[in-house]
Amino acid sequence: MPEGILIRGIGSFYTTRTDDGGEFVLRAKKKFRRLGLTPMVGDRVRFTPGTGEEEGWVEEILPRRSAFVRPPVANVECLLIVLSPEPAPDWLLAERLLVECRRQEIDSVLVASKSDLDGGALAETMRRDYAAAEAPVFSVSARTGEGLEALREAMAGRLCCLAGQSGVGKSTLLSALTGLDLESGELSQKIARGKNTTRKAELLFAGDLRVFDTAGFSLLALSGRMEPETLRLYYPEFIEYEGQCRFDECLHDREPGCAVTAAVLEGRIAPVRQERYRQILAEVREAWNARFD
Ligand SMILES: Nc1nc2c(ncn2[C@@H]2O[C@H](COP(=O)(O)OP(=O)(O)OP(=O)(O)O)[C@@H](O)[C@H]2O)c(=O)[nH]1
Ligand SMILES: [Mg+2]
Ligand SMILES: [Zn+2]
Numbered sequence: 001m002p003e004g005i006l007i008r009g010i011g012s013f014y015t016t017r018t019d020d021g022g023e024f025v026l027r028a029k030k031k032f033r034r035l036g037l038t039p040m041v042g043d044r045v046r047f048t049p050g051t052g053e054e055e056g057w058v059e060e061i062l063p064r065r066s067a068f069v070r071p072p073v074a075n076v077e078c079l080l081i082v083l084s085p086e087p088a089p090d091w092l093l094a095e096r097l098l099v100e101c102r103r104q105e106i107d108s109v110l111v112a113s114k115s116d117l118d119g120g121a122l123a124e125t126m127r128r129d130y131a132a133a134e135a136p137v138f139s140v141s142a143r144t145g146e147g148l149e150a151l152r153e154a155m156a157g158r159l160c161c162l163a164g165q166s167g168v169g170k171s172t173l174l175s176a177l178t179g180l181d182l183e184s185g186e187l188s189q190k191i192a193r194g195k196n197t198t199r200k201a202e203l204l205f206a207g208d209l210r211v212f213d214t215a216g217f218s219l220l221a222l223s224g225r226m227e228p229e230t231l232r233l234y235y236p237e238f239i240e241y242e243g244q245c246r247f248d249e250c251l252h253d254r255e256p257g258c259a260v261t262a263a264v265l266e267g268r269i270a271p272v273r274q275e276r277y278r279q280i281l282a283e284v285r286e287a288w289n290a291r292f293d
Contacts, residue, residue: 001046001047001048001059001060002018002024002046002047002049003018003019003044003045003046003047003062004016004017004018004019004022004024004044004045004047005017005042005043005044005045005075005203006039006040006041006042006043006045006058006074006203007023007041007202007203007204007205008041008202008203009039009040009041009201012027012028013025013026013027014026014027014028014039014045014058016045016047016058017203017205021205024047024049024050024056025050025055025056026045026047026050026055026056026057026058027055027056027057027058028057028058029057029058029059032058032061037061038072039058039061040064040067040072040073040074041072041073041074041201041202041203041212042073042074042075042076042159042203042212043061043062043064043074043075044061044062044075045058045059045060045061045062046058046059046060046062047059047060065077066104066105066106067104068100068161071201071214071215072201073161073201073212073214075159076106076159076160076161076212077106077107077158077159077160078106078107078108078109078154078155078158078159078160078161079097079101079106079107079108079109079160079161079163080108080109080111080151080155080160080161080162080163081094081097081098081108081109081110081111081135081163081164082111082113082162082163082164082168082169082170082173083110083111083112083113083122083126083164083168084112084113084114084117084122084164084167084168084169085114085117085118085121085122086114086117087165087166087167087168089122090164090165091272091276092276092279092280093164093165094110094164095276095277095279095280096280097163098133098135098234099231099234099280101135102134102234102236103226103234107158108134108135109135109136109137109138109151109154110126110130110135110136110137110138111137111138111140111151111162111164111173112126112137112138112139112140113140113141113142113168113169113170113173114141114142114143114168114169115139115140115141115144115146115147116141116143116144116146120139122139123137123138123139128270129270129272129273130270130273131270132236132237132269132270133235133236133237133273134236136154138150138151138154140173142169142172142173142175142176145176148176148177151177152177152209155177155209155211156208156209157208158210159203159210159211159212160209160210160211160212161211161212161214162174162211162212162213162214163214166215170213170214171213174204174211174213177206177209177211178204178206178207178209178211179206180204180206182204182213201213201214201215202214225287225288225291226284226287226288227288228251228281228284228285228288229249229251231251231277231280231281231284232251232252232277235273235277237269237270237273238252238260238269238277241259241260241263244259245257245258245259245260246258251281252274252277253278253281254278260274261274
């Protein structure tokens with residue numbers, strides 16, 4: 001049976017693409033609904049092609065390597081977390097995305113876009129604060145072309161997805177990277193309409209790039225429930241201090257004798273990383289305590 005990857009879903013029709021570039025429009029078998037399974041863009045599927053008279057069918061969805069719920073995209077291998085000088089960075093969104101990536105073992109990359117607006121200052125801040133976060137930083141401008149080639153190289157060969165708040169320039173960047181003409185919009189108009197410019201998820205192919213164009217990551221809450229004790233494991237800069245705190249169960253929040261807090265005070269961990277960790281920890285705690293409500 002032929003295999004392909006879902007690149008688009010409109011209503012109950014899914015477009016799949018085979019490795020040799022053929023495209024087929026399919027519907028999902030009813031059994032998926034019984035299984036509580038909805039095909040997602042990025043899913044690898046086995047399918048029966050249509051005949052012209054009869055439509056084709058998705059027969060099997062292969063196990064997902066990773067999945068985001070909102071926007072619904074599967075099998076992302078590298079998430080590009082885009083921040084810009086304007087609109088101002090939503091650091092907590094970036095932080096949640098980083099945690100989610102580590103949790104699902106997805107590679108992450110930090111992108112400081114619109115470098116023409118601030119001369120690369122945002123990228124410098126990111127390099128200082130996230131040096132130990134295991135997410136390389138790229139400074140790019142879709143307007144001037146700065147940094148695009150380096151980013152393109154980092155993306156090549158893996159299924160990538162751009163994420164970030166509305167207006168940071170994801171679609172514009174994607175157009176510049178792929179040469180495709182994608183929908184992007186004026187910030188002011190979008191805020192007036194209160195809507196994202198990009199509404200759907202779609203998997204784009206361009207040369208050796210395979211990348212999702214999506215909207216809606218701004219709504220991301222950490223998907224699923226996480227024990228508050230787990231969060232610290234997703235902060236690589238904390239790992240070497242594990243077991244050195246006064247209390248075995250230290251969450252590196254505000255406990256006395258915390259080795260992570262000491263490392264922050266001594267300048268060995270970026271202060272904003274612990275601050276943001278504490279804010280995410282509060283969110284995780286709240287969700288965890290409400291899990292039986
Ligand atoms: N100065 C400058 N402006 C840019 C750059 N890239 C994008 N913009 C502008 O930023 C605004 C938003 O760009 P989009 O590409 O629509 O942003 P988006 O992240 O796709 O937004 P959503 O689809 O709403 O999530 C547009 O007015 C773009 O012209 C850049 O490199 N430099
Ligand atoms: Mg967009
Ligand atoms: Zn501690």
